[in-house]
Amino acid sequence: MSVLTVEDLERDEELRRRVARLLAVEIASEPELRTLILNAVLREVATKRDLENLRREIYEQLRDLERRISERISDLDKRIDALDKRIDALDKRLDFMAKVALGLFGTVLALLLAQIIVGLLH
Numbered sequence: 261m262s263v264l265t266v267e268d269l270e271r272d273e274e275l276r277r278r279v280a281r282l283l284a285v286e287i288a289s290e291p292e293l294r295t296l297i298l299n300a301v302l303r304e305v306a307t308k309r310d311l312e313n314l315r316r317e318i319y320e321q322l323r324d325l326e327r328r329i330s331e332r333i334s335d336l337d338k339r340i341d342a343l344d345k346r347i348d349a350l351d352k353r354l355d356f357m358a359k360v361a362l363g364l365f366g367t368v369l370a371l372l373l374a375q376i377i378v379g380l381l382h
Contacts, residue, residue, distance in 0.1 A: 269276050287293045306314075 264279070269279065287297060
């Protein structure tokens with residue numbers, strides 16, 4: 261009887277297949293081995309309940325994300341509205357300043373014209 265090593269299996273693909281076939285036949289014929297493998301596989305399989313729980317968790321996370329995005333958008337809308345009000349206030353101030361400047365320019369122009377007329381009359 262020869263000893264089979266891991267190195268032999270790694271080197272020889274045909275040998276690996278023959279050993280796998282022999283093991284498969286042995287596992288198929290032994291109820292204990294089948295049960296052992298099935299239990300190991302079933303521990304890794306997701307059930308309908310697992311999938312439903314996962315779906316529910318994802319749905320809840322999406323709802324929470326949607327709520328947070330909505331709140332953030334609402335906060336940004338409020339900030340934009342506040343900025344609009346400040347811009348409107350600045351616009352009104354600029355209009356007022358332009359009117360004051362125009363009034364001052366008119367006053368200076370009137371004084372200069374008065375000076376010129378007084379100078380011409382004397």
